[in-house]
Amino acid sequence: MVIGVNYRTAPVEVRERFWISESRRYEALVRLSRAEAIEEIAVVATCNRTEFVLWTRDAAVAANSVLGFLTTEYGLRLCEWKHFYRLIGEPALLHLFKVASSLDSIILGEPEIVAQVKEAWALAQKVGTTSRFLDSTFQKAIAVSDRVRNETAIGQCAVSVPYAAVELARQLFGSLQGRKVVLIGGGRTGEMSAEYLVKYGASQVCVVNRTVDKANDIAERLGGIAAQHEERWQHFIEADIIISASACPHIIFTREEGEYVRQERHGRPLLMIDTAVPRDIDPNVRQVHGIFLYDIDDLEQVVKRSSTIHETAAEQAEAIVTSEAKFFTRRLLVEVAVPTVVALRERLDELCRQELEAYRSDAGSLSDEQEQALAALAKRISSRIAGSLARELKNLPEQMDQDELTSAIQKLFHLKRPSSAAAN
Numbered sequence: 001m002v003i004g005v006n007y008r009t010a011p012v013e014v015r016e017r018f019w020i021s022e023s024r025r026y027e028a029l030v031r032l033s034r035a036e037a038i039e040e041i042a043v044v045a046t047c048n049r050t051e052f053v054l055w056t057r058d059a060a061v062a063a064n065s066v067l068g069f070l071t072t073e074y075g076l077r078l079c080e081w082k083h084f085y086r087l088i089g090e091p092a093l094l095h096l097f098k099v100a101s102s103l104d105s106i107i108l109g110e111p112e113i114v115a116q117v118k119e120a121w122a123l124a125q126k127v128g129t130t131s132r133f134l135d136s137t138f139q140k141a142i143a144v145s146d147r148v149r150n151e152t153a154i155g156q157c158a159v160s161v162p163y164a165a166v167e168l169a170r171q172l173f174g175s176l177q178g179r180k181v182v183l184i185g186g187g188r189t190g191e192m193s194a195e196y197l198v199k200y201g202a203s204q205v206c207v208v209n210r211t212v213d214k215a216n217d218i219a220e221r222l223g224g225i226a227a228q229h230e231e232r233w234q235h236f237i238e239a240d241i242i243i244s245a246s247a248c249p250h251i252i253f254t255r256e257e258g259e260y261v262r263q264e265r266h267g268r269p270l271l272m273i274d275t276a277v278p279r280d281i282d283p284n285v286r287q288v289h290g291i292f293l294y295d296i297d298d299l300e301q302v303v304k305r306s307s308t309i310h311e312t313a314a315e316q317a318e319a320i321v322t323s324e325a326k327f328f329t330r331r332l333l334v335e336v337a338v339p340t341v342v343a344l345r346e347r348l349d350e351l352c353r354q355e356l357e358a359y360r361s362d363a364g365s366l367s368d369e370q371e372q373a374l375a376a377l378a379k380r381i382s383s384r385i386a387g388s389l390a391r392e393l394k395n396l397p398e399q400m401d402q403d404e405l406t407s408a409i410q411k412l413f414h415l416k417r418p419s420s421a422a423a424n
Contacts, residue, residue: 001059002092003066003084004044004051007106010083012297016278018074020045021249026127028069033129035065040134042124044099046116047189047277047296048106053096053120055133059088093137093332094325100141101148101321106300107161108314109154112188114145133332144324151320153313164302165193165273166200168294169241172271176201179240183207183222184232184252186214189275190245194222197241206239208232237264241271244280253281258288265290275299341390343415348382 005018020028025043032041032052040055056062063086070076087095098104100117121138124130130138149155169176179202183194186209194205205224208231209215215226227235236242246252253272261270267290274281274295286293294302356374360366366374389409409415 001054001056001062001089002051002087002095003054003063004049005083005085006049006051006104007297007300008104009085012277012279012295013283014080014083015048015050018050018070018076019047019277020050021247025123028073029124029127029129031073032065032069033127035062035069037061038065040131041129042120042134042138044117044120046113047275049099051099053092053134053137055131055137059086090325090329093329094322096137096141097144097321097325100145101317102145102154103148103314103317103321106296107303111155114142117145118142133335136335137328137332140324140328144321147324148317148320152316154317161189161275161296161299161303162193162196164299165243165275166196167302168273168292168299169197169202169271170200172269172292173240178203180238181205181224182232182235182239182242183218183224184242184244184280185209185246185248185276186211186218187245187247187275190243191218191222193243193245193273193275194224197243198222198224202241206235208235233261236261239270240268241273243273243275245275246280248276248280249278251280251282253285255282255284255288258282258285258291262288262290273299340409340415341386344389344409344413345382345386347413347415348386349379352378352382 005015007015020043022045025045028043029041032038032043037056037058038054039057042053044051044053052066054062054066067076067081095104096117100114102108102110102113105113117138121130121135121142125135166176169179173179176197179197181194181197181202181204183190183205194202194207198205205219205222206227207215207219207222207224208227208229209218210229212226212228215228219226244253270291272281272285272291272293274293277296279295281293281295283293283295285291356378359374392405
């Protein structure tokens with residue numbers, strides 16, 4: 001099951017509330033792995049999505065566990081639950097495969113998302129919250145992503161957020177020649193945006209970061225200069241374009257500060273691009289005359305207008321992902337059935353042994369040939385019964401049907417319900 005919120009279902013002001021910072025993901029994984037009905041879990045958190053990827057035998061209870069966590073830790077209100085999607089079974093697999101293959105990204109074909117999916121899986125493995133089922137699922141999602149990139153042209157035509165930043169700057173200033181850029185923070189998207197602006201004509205980049213060494217490293221890569229955080233105001237006043245990409249969990253540039261910068265600029269326009277989630281710049285800065293503020297949702301619209309992805313490449317990728325999801329769903333259903341089949345076979349063997357012992361007690365001593373014949377017959381009968389039920393379990397097209405038959409078999413033969421640990 002996948003429970004999540006993304007740029008399709010919620011605006012940035014909602015997404016940033018439920019974004020789980022890197023420092024808190026460990027705690028979230030531990031908490032949720034202990035929650036009711038959640039057997040395995042990973043968390044995928046980017047600027048465009050926060051998703052909980054779960055393995056559960058009771059989707060309704062597991063969803064309530066996630067709802068409870070978000071309510072307690074992030075103040076989720078019942079009316080906000082509408083922004084979250086809940087996908088179960090094959091639709092959940094299809095969604096995860098699309099995410100890893102960048103078919104569900106703002107930038108169709110962007111390469112960063114598969115690395116973010118890998119990081120989410122690696123952290124869950126480190127914490128110990130994934131096992132047999134989610135490990136195989138993430139492994140398959142990454143393999144599907146590789147196949148999509150190798151067999152289609154989707155990765156060759158991606159229009160990026162940094163490119164969108166260039167387009168916005170061109171719309172405002174026309175030429176970028178001689179324009180001064182300030183980069184706040186060290187986010188990768190922000191750095192790439194600054195790099196693109198320089199590539200298309202901007203003359204200088206000033207990197208402002210609370211960590212001087214990091215500012216120097218980024219400035220060196222961009223061929224610019226570094227500035228201490230305390231010196232930022234003078235650089236803001238002189239800049240034409242400010243890109244904010246910090247990892248700060250709260251607003252770092254308010255409307256009042258925007259008014260101050262406007263007064264000192266004497267009417268010169270200023271383009272501000274906020275690539276951070278949570279946002280760095282107060283949205284009310286848009287109301288300051290002469291400052292043009294765009295956040296990640298605004299960049300999405302520019303990307304959509306500028307996208308040149310070939311429809312055939314997207315269709316090919318969709319076909320690959322859909323086919324792989326169908327195949328892997330059936331494989332998972334087979335894997336789910338294995339513990340019950342093993343337990344059933346052991347139970348049938350036990351019943352045969354009991355009946356043979358009862359027969360010996362009634363019939364008296366048997367010859368070696370009779371013992372061997374009866375044992376072979378009992379084994380054959382148990383194998384036929386177990387094999388027939390196993391085929392039924394593995395060939396059922398829907399997980400709900402399989403769950404119902406599994407439950408019936410467990411009741412009929414008094415089998416213990418297998419746990420995830422038993423399935424490994």
